[in-house]
Amino acid sequence: xxxxxxxxxxxxxxxxxxxxxxxxxxxxxxxxxxxxxxxxxxxxxxxxxxxxxxxxxxxxxxxxxxxxxxxxxxxxxxxxxxxxxxxxxxxxxxxxxxxxxxxxxxxxxxxxxxxxxxxxxxxxxxxxxxxxxxxxxxxxxxxxxxxxxxxxxxxxxxxxxxxxxxxxxxxxxxxxxxxxxxxxxxxxxxxxxxxxxxxxxxxxxxxxxxxxxxxxxxxxxxxxxxxxxxxxxxxxxxxxxxxxxxxxxxxxxxxxxxxxxxxxxxxxxxxxxxxxxxxxxxxxxxxxxxxxxxxxxxxxxxxx
Numbered sequence: 001x002x003x004x005x006x007x008x009x010x011x012x013x014x015x016x017x018x019x020x021x022x023x024x025x026x027x028x029x030x031x032x033x034x035x036x037x038x039x040x041x042x043x044x045x046x047x048x049x050x051x052x053x054x055x056x057x058x059x060x061x062x063x064x065x066x067x068x069x070x071x072x073x074x075x076x077x078x079x080x081x082x083x084x085x086x087x088x089x090x091x092x093x094x095x096x097x098x099x100x101x102x103x104x105x106x107x108x109x110x111x112x113x114x115x116x117x118x119x120x121x122x123x124x125x126x127x128x129x130x131x132x133x134x135x136x137x138x139x140x141x142x143x144x145x146x147x148x149x150x151x152x153x154x155x156x157x158x159x160x161x162x163x164x165x166x167x168x169x170x171x172x173x174x175x176x177x178x179x180x181x182x183x184x185x186x187x188x189x190x191x192x193x194x195x196x197x198x199x200x201x202x203x204x205x206x207x208x209x210x211x212x213x214x215x216x217x218x219x220x221x222x223x224x225x226x227x228x229x230x231x232x233x234x235x236x237x238x239x240x241x242x243x244x245x246x247x248x249x250x251x252x253x254x255x256x257x258x259x260x261x262x263x264x265x266x267x268x269x270x271x272x273x274x275x276x277x278x279x280x281x282x283x284x285x286x287x288x289x290x291x292x293x294x295x296x297x298x299x300x301x302x303x304x
Contacts, residue, residue, distance in 0.1 A: 002027045002089060004076045006036070006050040006069055014039055018058075021045075021069065023076055025101065027089070032098045036072060038065065076101055082194070107150040108195040111141055114186055128255060128276065136182040139166065151190055152200040154183075159206050173209050180208045223247075241292050248289035250281070262300055265293075 007024045014020070018039040024031050044056035050073075051066040052059055059065050079101050083089040092100060114137035121130035143165050159180070166176050184203050190196040218226075227244075231237040246252045255275050264272045270289075271282045285293070 002080050002084065004073055004080060006073055007033075008040070008042060008045040008047065009033065010042055017041055019045075023073055025076065025080070025098075027094065027097065030094055032094060034076065034098075034102065036069065038069075078197075107152070108190055109148040110151050110154060110186070111137055111144075111148040113151065113190060113195070114140070117186060117189065126275070132178065132182050133186070136179045136186075139179055140183070151187065151196050154187075154200075154202050156202055156206050159202055163209070177208050177210055184208070241295065244288065245292045248286055248292070249283055252281075262297070 002025070004023055004025045007022055008019050009022050010019050012020055016039075018041050021036045021038045021040065022033040023036060024033050040052060040056060040058060044053050044058065046053050051069065052062050054062055056062055080089065083092070083097075083100070089097075114133055118130050118133045118137065121127070121133065140162070143162055163176060163180075166179070167173070187196065187201055187203065191198055191201065226240070229240065231240050242257065246254070246257055249257070249270060252272075253274070253276070256272060259275060260270070260272055264270055265285070269282050269284050271280065273280050
């Protein structure tokens with residue numbers, strides 16, 4: 001059995017003869033308290049009704065305060081019921097349950113949560129994804145005028161306002177698409193981590209805009225001209241070599257090429273996992289690819 005009630009903790013008398021209001025959670029007769037940040041005298045507290053008495057003169061707006069207290073209690077109850085429905089309520093120690101409820105009880109803020117994801121991606125060496133999140137967070141920060149806001153305040157209307165603001169700055173539709181897809185991924189992470197209820201998901205009715213762009217692939221004639229180009233500097237030589245090295249590896253991305261080591265060369269093939277997807281690629285070493293390798297392999301150790 002589990003319950004949550006608003007109580008006036010008369011064990012801790014504060015200056016002015018007031019006591020702190022708390023939410024007391026009891027599971028299997030064992031309690032823990034969550035502070036609410038308000039203090040009142042015992043004569044102003046209705047213990048049975050779990051609310052501040054109308055006669056209280058130290059509170060500016062009793063109705064508003066009582067409404068806020070009831071909402072905080074309801075949030076905690078929803079968390080406990082959710083844990084119970086998932087069969088997790090009895091698996092957590094009392095301390096872990098308190099930590100879980102405390103974490104959920106605190107609003108998940110869009111900018112703070114975005115920065116948390118960025119730090120995780122950097123730690124995982126996923127620098128490309130980290131930059132995408134950085135761009136999204138910076139854009140939202142600018143739109144919100146440096147004010148963080150709870151995820152649950154991002155609604156369909158908010159998304160439409162952000163869209164209009166973003167495009168009014170002369171940005172492209174596809175730039176908007178990348179940013180909103182990243183923001184949507186942030187919401188999915190929050191929901192998966194149970195930091196946000198699915199009812200606050202704002203993308204259910206919002207369609208992310210898309211705009212076709214002209215294909216920018218090089219033609220055969222362009223490739224032939226690049227092959228015939230005679231570099232004049234060391235940088236040009238390396239740039240040309242790295243371009244064709246990527247081309248002969250079936251269009252390997254820059255980050256994948258950067259992470260390649262000598263040990264990725266195996267019996268006439270180059271094998272590596274894509275940094276972005278983790279998918280294994282095994283590509284035979286053609287004569288042109290071998291020619292590029294021969295220019296850079298001498299003197300390089302197996303671990304380089």
